[in-house]
Amino acid sequence: MKGGRWTLPVVAAERAHWTDTEELERAMEFSATHTYQRPTTVIFALLTDFERVRDKYEALGHSDVELISYEEDDDGGVTLVTRRVVPLELPGFAKRVLSPRQTVVQTDTWSAADAHGVRTGSFTADAKGTPVQVRGTMHLAPNGARRCINTTDVTVECKIPLLGGKIADFVSGDTRRAVDHEQTWISGHLPAR
Secondary structure, eight states: OBTTBOOOOHHHHHHHHHHHHHHHTEEEEEEEEEEESSOHHHHHHHHHOHHHHHHHHHHTTOEEEEEEEEEEOTTSOEEEEEEEEEEOOOOGGGTTTOOSEEEEEEEEEEOOOOTTSOEEEEEEEEETTOSEEEEEEEEEEEOSSSOEEEEEEEEEEEOSTTTHHHHHHHHHHHHHHHHHHHHHHHHHTOOOO
16 A cells, blocks of 8 residues: 555556456357268258258248348359348346347358368358357368268357356357257258259
């Protein structure tokens, strides 16, 4: 104590700042892998054809699904941007931050197939007016002549103090269920051989 006032050491101030930053930058990550009984060309077509994407989202309970843009590169890479309304069953702690109906703009960007038929990509899913960001990578690779494996790695971040970790955990769980349902939907809607 100096002159009747308390003085915090610099170390304590840095620690407090570090803790605040840690709370603000809380992220949840998960990976989902699914094997499809069709070649990569068939699955890639399902993942990038807007009519099929819309059918998939509507089957998941999403509404107002729109195509914002579709671009195909000369080499076969594809960027698909969609908007949809996603219903959420919110726990009490999330109701102050999230709406039970989120408007989500998703951008999926896929590379051209390499010499082995492998495609890689990235995605972002931004919910309008929320502090939550969902992003990740995708990897679609042959697994034998008539099968392929799709791996999706997802990161969910919520940059708000105190509740950030809880919100990220909730959105991560909801996103994981959606990825699992999407993969199940695709398996159930494969074209006949």
